[in-house]
Amino acid sequence: MSVLQIHAQPSRATVWTLSWLLFAAGLLSYFWVSRGRHMDNPDDRVMPTIRQMAQGFSDAALKPAEDDEVAADASRQSLAAKIGHSMLWKDTLATGRRFIISMALLLPAVLLGVHMGMFPYVGSFFLRFVLFFDKIVALSLLPILFIAFGIDEMAKIMLILIGVGPTIILDAFNLTRGVPKEQIVKGFTLGAGDFAVTYRIVLKQISPRVLNSIRLNLKAVMIFLFSGEMIASQDGLAYRIALLRRHMGMDTIIPYVLWVALLLFLIDYGMRVLNRKLHPWFQEA
Amino acid sequence: MRKFSFILTLVCVLAGALSAAPPSFTLGWSVYVGWDPYAYMYKSGLLKKWGDKYGVDIKVRRFDYAPSLDAFVAKNIDACAMTNMEALDMPAAAGVDTTSIIVGDYSNGNDAVLVRHNLTLAQIPGKRVLLVEKTVSQYLFERAMAINNLSGELKRVKYVNTSDSDLAGAFLGDPSQQVAVTWKPLVSQILRGKGITKIFDSSKIPGEILDLMVVRTEVLNRPDGSGQRFAKAVTGAWYELTSQMSKPGAEGDKVLSAIAEVSEDTLSSYKEQLATTHLFYTASSALEMTKSEQLKKTMELVRQFCFTHGLLGDKTASSDDVAIRFPDGSTEGKKDRVRLRFDASYMQMAAGGKL
Numbered sequence: 001m002s003v004l005q006i007h008a009q010p011s012r013a014t015v016w017t018l019s020w021l022l023f024a025a026g027l028l029s030y031f032w033v034s035r036g037r038h039m040d041n042p043d044d045r046v047m048p049t050i051r052q053m054a055q056g057f058s059d060a061a062l063k064p065a066e067d068d069e070v071a072a073d074a075s076r077q078s079l080a081a082k083i084g085h086s087m088l089w090k091d092t093l094a095t096g097r098r099f100i101i102s103m104a105l106l107l108p109a110v111l112l113g114v115h116m117g118m119f120p121y122v123g124s125f126f127l128r129f130v131l132f133f134d135k136i137v138a139l140s141l142l143p144i145l146f147i148a149f150g151i152d153e154m155a156k157i158m159l160i161l162i163g164v165g166p167t168i169i170l171d172a173f174n175l176t177r178g179v180p181k182e183q184i185v186k187g188f189t190l191g192a193g194d195f196a197v198t199y200r201i202v203l204k205q206i207s208p209r210v211l212n213s214i215r216l217n218l219k220a221v222m223i224f225l226f227s228g229e230m231i232a233s234q235d236g237l238a239y240r241i242a243l244l245r246r247h248m249g250m251d252t253i254i255p256y257v258l259w260v261a262l263l264l265f266l267i268d269y270g271m272r273v274l275n276r277k278l279h280p281w282f283q284e285a
Numbered sequence: 286m287r288k289f290s291f292i293l294t295l296v297c298v299l300a301g302a303l304s305a306a307p308p309s310f311t312l313g314w315s316v317y318v319g320w321d322p323y324a325y326m327y328k329s330g331l332l333k334k335w336g337d338k339y340g341v342d343i344k345v346r347r348f349d350y351a352p353s354l355d356a357f358v359a360k361n362i363d364a365c366a367m368t369n370m371e372a373l374d375m376p377a378a379a380g381v382d383t384t385s386i387i388v389g390d391y392s393n394g395n396d397a398v399l400v401r402h403n404l405t406l407a408q409i410p411g412k413r414v415l416l417v418e419k420t421v422s423q424y425l426f427e428r429a430m431a432i433n434n435l436s437g438e439l440k441r442v443k444y445v446n447t448s449d450s451d452l453a454g455a456f457l458g459d460p461s462q463q464v465a466v467t468w469k470p471l472v473s474q475i476l477r478g479k480g481i482t483k484i485f486d487s488s489k490i491p492g493e494i495l496d497l498m499v500v501r502t503e504v505l506n507r508p509d510g511s512g513q514r515f516a517k518a519v520t521g522a523w524y525e526l527t528s529q530m531s532k533p534g535a536e537g538d539k540v541l542s543a544i545a546e547v548s549e550d551t552l553s554s555y556k557e558q559l560a561t562t563h564l565f566y567t568a569s570s571a572l573e574m575t576k577s578e579q580l581k582k583t584m585e586l587v588r589q590f591c592f593t594h595g596l597l598g599d600k601t602a603s604s605d606d607v608a609i610r611f612p613d614g615s616t617e618g619k620k621d622r623v624r625l626r627f628d629a630s631y632m633q634m635a636a637g638g639k640l
Contacts, residue, residue, distance in 0.1 A: 014300035016335065041379075041380045041381065042380060043378075043379055044379065044380055045358070045378075045379040045380070045598065046358060046359055046379070052600075055600075056599070058312065058598060089405045090391075098383075126575060142451055142454060142455075142459075143457075143458055145458075146451075146454050146455045146457075146458030146459050147458040147459070150459040150461060150462075151415075151445070151447070151455045151458075151459050151462065171533020188462075230448060231446070231447065231448050231455070232415065232445050232447040232455055233445065233446060234413075234444070234445050234446070234449065239446055242446060243418055243419060243446060245351070245595070246417070246418070246419040246420065246596065246597070247359060247374050247375075247378065247596045247598060248355075248375065248379050249598070249599070251599075252599075
């Protein structure tokens with residue numbers, strides 16, 4: 001038997017089966033325990049059944065949100081309109097907006113990192129401070145953040161930037177430093193200026209790796225975004241989860257968490273595809 | 286063979302020791318003026334004294350408030366300190382039959398509506414209100430509006446759901462926020478800020494925000510009677526402590542400062558919170574409240590609030606599906622769906638000196 005050896009060669013079907021085994025085990029044990037709890041207490045809310053979760057999700061996705069004005073003649077609306085007025089859609093939009101804005105604001109962080117790596121004066125000005133700032137646990141400084149940025153959208157986005165920004169800056173900085181000196185010298189001998197070398201040789205070269213590092217930080221971005229929404233907000237996916245917790249609405253919380261996981265997976269996948277499209281020459285070492 | 290008999294004896298001895306061990310119960314509490322005494326009761330040995338008398342072993346564990354409710358609903362703890370509203374919308378609504386054995390106190394100013402720029406209640410619609418949504422804070426605020434005939438304006442109020450651990454910092458740090466609703470000690474902390482005033486507090490709706498000690502009904506009904514002995518021990522210890530707390534002068538202060546200590550508070554701060562808490566120091570005063578018609582009126586308001594705000598669950602079709610039973614046997618809601626019971630018998634025994 002060579003099952004446990006490095007040289008083992010499982011068939012495609014085996015690989016497929018094995019990869020789903022833990023999912024099946026997790027689901028089975030969940031529903032086993034859930035069934036037991038429901039036999040014991042039909043009103044149990046801690047571990048909802050699959051039907052309750054399906055109901056919870058369809059309510060969230062198809063019924064008009066509590067505070068929606070056009071709730072009156074909901075039955076006559078088309079499916080798209082129903083989704084458009086639903087709780088899930090509104091929450092996803094609110095969270096998505098914050099997410100996109102903060103991702104967009106991470107781009108200047110990349111540029112800062114590249115400049116720090118290329119221009120000695122910029123580097124000596126910023127490097128020590130960013131290194132220090134990278135180690136600050138932003139969440140514990142909340143009261144000061146409130147004074148500086150209020151408690152609205154700005155505060156949530158700043159929380160993400162303070163949390164993830166330094167990591168991205170330092171990463172871009174290190175990647176820039178990693179570009180072989182010879183290439184830069186060669187660029188100058190061929191007549192390029194400072195900025196041509198920075199943007200067309202260095203930035204061009206490190207951009208797939210930078211994109212990768214942003215992709216790997218997606219989860220950190222999401223964690224900071226969720227904390228921000230749980231601290232104070234009027235809408236968003238984490239806001240809804242915090243509210244539902246007030247009355248143990250696990251039948252909606254679990255589908256919400258799975259929805260967030262799916263969105264994150266899609267963004268991650270999208271960024272990988274984008275990276276391949278933009279940089280077809282790039283091969284991960 | 287000798288080895289075998291040795292193991293057999295060992296097993297017998299162990300089994301004997303285990304069966305002799307008194308049944309064990311866990312009580313959960315979170316930091317709040319009316320619940321801190323439970324921690325002191327445990328720490329000072331008072332609870333052990335009463336536990337020994339009734340042959341039960343009682344453990345007390347500190348939680349944050351929300352996790353303590355979660356633990357009670359998940360049946361990880363047997364008894365828990367909570368308000369009348371949460372007793373209804375957390376365990377009772379989740380199908381965990383719950384019995385209140387002690388009505389400890391009511392908030393008599395602990396919960397408050399705080400504003401900047403001397404706003405009045407009528408000016409709040411259209412503005413943002415920082416609070417922990419769907420809690421007693423929102424109940425207080427909506428009652429304030431109702432009392433002032435402003436219920437129709439509630440739709441225009443924009444609630445900002447704010448975590449209680451960050452609420453004081455958020456309100457004090459961001460001067461553009463004008464209204465916050467919260468409870469003590471956060472209220473005292475926020476009022477120290479400049480230009481902040483209190484425009485409504487729970488002393489204007491006395492007896493509506495009650496703090497209870499609740500036990501799972503199935504624990505109380507254990508066939509061996511240990512659950513009832515547990516309830517008796519807790520009640521006995523509670524009223525012995527409250528009588529110590531109410532002693533005038535240095536004697537009472539000594540107990541109060543020891544209670545303040547377990548929640549890392551100071552005597553003066555604890556006394557300031559006690560001043561806005563109507564604690565039922567005697568079992569007979571608590572009994573009077575529990576048996577009163579006022580309790581029924583309060584619970585009617587609370588259950589309608591919970592129902593209209595979806596706190597009884599989206600699937601609960603009617604507020605009658607989570608019914609409440611009072612000491613005189615009357616119920617609010619369907620008789621076959623009783624989930625929250627007010628049991629006066631333990632307070633009665635304490636009042637009659639029968640514990």
